[in-house]
Amino acid sequence: MSEHEFDVLVIGAGPGGYVAAIRAAQLGLRTACVERTPTLGGTCLNVGCIPSKALLHTSEEYAHAKTKLARHGVKVSGVELDLDAMMAHKDKVVGALTKGVAGLLENNDVTHLQGHARLTGPGTVAIEGPEPRTVTAGAVVIATGSVSAPLPGVDVDEERIVTSTGALALPEVPARMAVIGAGYIGLEMGSVWSRLGAKVTVIEFLDRVLPGMDSEVATQLHRLLRRQKIAFKLGSKVTGAERTNEGVRLSMEPVAGGDSTTLDVDVVLVAVGRRPNTEGLGLDDLGIALDGQGRIEVNERFETSVPGVYAIGDVIAGPMLAHKAEEEGIAVAEIIAGGSGHVNHATIPGVVYTAPEVATVGQTEEALDDAGVEYTVGRFPFAANGRARAMSVTDGFVKVLADAETDRVLGVHIVGHDAGTLIAEAVTIMEFGGSAEDIARTCHAHPSLNEAVKEAALAVAGRAIHV
Numbered sequence: 001m002s003e004h005e006f007d008v009l010v011i012g013a014g015p016g017g018y019v020a021a022i023r024a025a026q027l028g029l030r031t032a033c034v035e036r037t038p039t040l041g042g043t044c045l046n047v048g049c050i051p052s053k054a055l056l057h058t059s060e061e062y063a064h065a066k067t068k069l070a071r072h073g074v075k076v077s078g079v080e081l082d083l084d085a086m087m088a089h090k091d092k093v094v095g096a097l098t099k100g101v102a103g104l105l106e107n108n109d110v111t112h113l114q115g116h117a118r119l120t121g122p123g124t125v126a127i128e129g130p131e132p133r134t135v136t137a138g139a140v141v142i143a144t145g146s147v148s149a150p151l152p153g154v155d156v157d158e159e160r161i162v163t164s165t166g167a168l169a170l171p172e173v174p175a176r177m178a179v180i181g182a183g184y185i186g187l188e189m190g191s192v193w194s195r196l197g198a199k200v201t202v203i204e205f206l207d208r209v210l211p212g213m214d215s216e217v218a219t220q221l222h223r224l225l226r227r228q229k230i231a232f233k234l235g236s237k238v239t240g241a242e243r244t245n246e247g248v249r250l251s252m253e254p255v256a257g258g259d260s261t262t263l264d265v266d267v268v269l270v271a272v273g274r275r276p277n278t279e280g281l282g283l284d285d286l287g288i289a290l291d292g293q294g295r296i297e298v299n300e301r302f303e304t305s306v307p308g309v310y311a312i313g314d315v316i317a318g319p320m321l322a323h324k325a326e327e328e329g330i331a332v333a334e335i336i337a338g339g340s341g342h343v344n345h346a347t348i349p350g351v352v353y354t355a356p357e358v359a360t361v362g363q364t365e366e367a368l369d370d371a372g373v374e375y376t377v378g379r380f381p382f383a384a385n386g387r388a389r390a391m392s393v394t395d396g397f398v399k400v401l402a403d404a405e406t407d408r409v410l411g412v413h414i415v416g417h418d419a420g421t422l423i424a425e426a427v428t429i430m431e432f433g434g435s436a437e438d439i440a441r442t443c444h445a446h447p448s449l450n451e452a453v454k455e456a457a458l459a460v461a462g463r464a465i466h467v
């Protein structure tokens with residue numbers, strides 16, 4: 001590869017891109033990473049996973065201080081929200097982490113190029129930015145992520161009608177907020193602003209929340225969020241949004257047919273999904289094939305239809321999740337270096353950071369039913385877990401799905417406190433092809449929330465101890 005300036009050029013410095021670049025450099029490849037925005041870390045660090053978790057955590061602490069602590073015998077008075085300070089904390093976290101990525105690239109001898117990259121040939125990339133230049137590389141990795149999907153008739157201005165980016169930086173708590181889409185973003189950001197005092201209404205096209213996730217878990221979360229005073233209009237289609245003096249008037253109608261209604265709110269969050277960010281990359285000119293959903297087509301080695309050009313993360317098929325992109329970043333670097341990188345897409349966890357959290361890995365009951373797979377279900381409620389009782393986090397349950405014949409774990413679905421941490425055990429077991437009995441016979445610390453996972457695994461064979 002020595003005739004090229006770099007062995008590898010990664011386009012995009014999100015969790016997929018910067019991880020791919022670091023791994024490639026670790027493997028001895030001369031690596032550059034080009035990013036169009038001044039800060040590194042992509043959507044996840046700048047306007048996604050990280051700032052949303054800062055707001056989710058702080059708003060939950062606020063809600064606890066107002067309601068929960070007193071029940072535990074801790075009296076607090078004069079609890080007040082300082083939204084500016086809350087936002088400043090979020091910005092500080094984002095600033096530290098994005099600078100941290102710059103430091104990681106530097107420490108690993110990855111050349112950081114700033115500007116918009118466009119492929120002009122298989123190993124040639126033109127970079128428009130502060131210092132325009134053309135770079136050649138033996139391998140190019142496209143890791144440009146995704147952008148918010150638009151909703152016809154609802155034009156985003158990032159003030160009154162916002163995407164997740166605007167919803168992370170509202171200057172004040174809106175009295176009334178509409179959230180269009182009951183997916184990851186809608187439920188997380190709806191929770192934040194609801195806890196801070198907004199009257200939140202979630203409008204969802206389908207007749208359920210969190211489509212694609214296990215429906216029992218989704219139904220339970222829906223119930224718990226309604227208890228938190230979040231209103232839902234399921235099976236509803238937003239047909240338009242009109243700016244009024246006070247805010248926005250949304251028009252909607254039932255998907256099943258019926259009269260159109262309106263909803264007056266101060267702020268609307270559009271969270272109807274994301275789409276691959278492939279524009280302006282020169283893909284057409286190079287003949288890089290896309291699939292029917294606008295994603296870059298790759299083979300199992302992350303190679304596009306053009307030799308030497310690879311793609312990972314949100315621009316290719318699979319869940320649009322930062323950790324999925326990271327795994328693909330590692331794998332593609334190892335493949336380019338002549339190794340055998342691999343990602344097990346069957347064991348990618350998904351976590352929704354509501355309160356309680358939802359965490360899931362593997363197959364849902366619906367998917368197993370559709371595939372005609374015989375399976376056994378073990379369930380365990382957090383209400384029967386001692387640690388959960390001590391912490392007053394008794395909502396939810398763990399569900400383990402195991403192959404009826406072999407007992408191999410096929411899926412684990414959790415709604416409950418810290419489910420996003422608890423799911424790691426299930427992911428590990430599934431990665432090793434383990435059985436429900438493997439979990440059940442593994443010693444779990446007492447008292448811990450993890451015991452609920454063990455008890456659900458015991459329940460697969462009808463031998464849970466504490467229910």
Ligand code: NAI
Nearest residue numbers: 181182183184185186203204205271272273274320351352
């Ligand atoms: P999503 O795909 O999770 O949910 C979109 C929701 O909008 C779906 O329920 C869909 O049925 C609904 N919808 C679509 N069109 C609609 C319409 N016209 N009217 C009403 N509802 C409509 O997408 P979301 O929440 O925008 O998130 C985008 C991506 O970001 C997801 O793929 C997710 O993986 C990722 N993400 C992950 C997070 C995490 O890991 N905790 C947090 C936030 C985002």
